[in-house]
Amino acid sequence: xxxxxxxxxxxxxxxxxxxxxxxxxxxxxxxxxxxxxxxxxxxxxxxxxxxxxxxxxxxxxxxxxxxxxxxxxxxxxxxxxxxxxxxxxxxxxxxxxxxxxxxxxxxxxxxxxxxx
Numbered sequence: 001x002x003x004x005x006x007x008x009x010x011x012x013x014x015x016x017x018x019x020x021x022x023x024x025x026x027x028x029x030x031x032x033x034x035x036x037x038x039x040x041x042x043x044x045x046x047x048x049x050x051x052x053x054x055x056x057x058x059x060x061x062x063x064x065x066x067x068x069x070x071x072x073x074x075x076x077x078x079x080x081x082x083x084x085x086x087x088x089x090x091x092x093x094x095x096x097x098x099x100x101x102x103x104x105x106x107x108x109x110x111x112x113x114x115x116x
Contacts, residue, residue, distance in 0.1 A: 002038030
């Protein structure tokens with residue numbers, strides 16, 4: 001088994017529970033890790049036998065453009081799309097962090113992580 005990861009993907013988007021968050025927007029940081037058997041691509045050097053990280057990035061980007069109230073909802077959609085595109089993968093972990101969340105005090109980020 002091996003892991004293909006994209007870390008620190010940054011997006012400006014209009015997500016949040018509060019209406020003001022959905023109007024003003026915020027910065028979001030997304031980390032993604034896909035676990036799968038990398039034996040064949042390690043031997044053959046063929047992209048068709050692995051997961052294309054450009055495709056992974058575009059899946060995340062597309063889902064970040066769809067407004068959501070909850071980070072959990074965005075992460076769940078990302079997981080669904082990745083499994084649909086790559087049904088042979090073992091597992092996917094996605095973390096989404098919202099910068100400076102509206103919590104009434106100093107907080108650098110709020111973050112959720114889903115694994116399936």
